[in-house]
Amino acid sequence: MNAMKPILFLSAAVLLATLSGCSAYKLQGSVIYGPRSTVEVVSSDDPRLVKGSPIEEAAILITLDPNSLRRKLLGQTLPNEKGQFAMVIDEPGAGLLEYEVQIICSAPGFTEAGGDIPLPGSNKRVLITLAPGSGRVARPDQLLEEFERNKRQFER
Numbered sequence: 001m002n003a004m005k006p007i008l009f010l011s012a013a014v015l016l017a018t019l020s021g022c023s024a025y026k027l028q029g030s031v032i033y034g035p036r037s038t039v040e041v042v043s044s045d046d047p048r049l050v051k052g053s054p055i056e057e058a059a060i061l062i063t064l065d066p067n068s069l070r071r072k073l074l075g076q077t078l079p080n081e082k083g084q085f086a087m088v089i090d091e092p093g094a095g096l097l098e099y100e101v102q103i104i105c106s107a108p109g110f111t112e113a114g115g116d117i118p119l120p121g122s123n124k125r126v127l128i129t130l131a132p133g134s135g136r137v138a139r140p141d142q143l144l145e146e147f148e149r150n151k152r153q154f155e156r
Contacts, residue, residue: 029126054083066102
């Protein structure tokens with residue numbers, strides 16, 4: 001009977017992958033105005049996602065597994081006029097396996113927000129709150145340059 005456990009587990013994993021389809025995972029969230037700059041994971045029905053004051057001129061840089069040797073810059077995205085954003089993460093097991101992402105968000109006239117969070121499940125969203133301030137405001141290309149500089153230092 002113990003020899004059957006690995007076979008049953010493998011069969012269940014294949015069945016789960018088949019039922020979930022081959023669609024890529026989508027990281028979704030909102031960027032809103034708030035009293036302090038934060039990045040957090042919230043329930044998909046959190047009212048702040050749709051009722052907060054949106055910030056559409058933000059630049060969001062996303063890195064997969066930021067604290068590992070296999071970290072990967074996924075790219076940048078911009079929110080729409082409602083402050084909502086989405087980025088497809090086409091990595092094996094994204095949404096099923098445990099991944100961590102680093103999110104850095106900046107917008108003109110706001111203090112930058114950044115943080116490492118677990119990749120949210122399908123019933124969760126990322127809520128980025130930006131506070132007004134004179135903190136560093138970076139253009140998306142500056143964020144990418146900074147990432148590449150830090151990446152080279154880490155690889156040495």
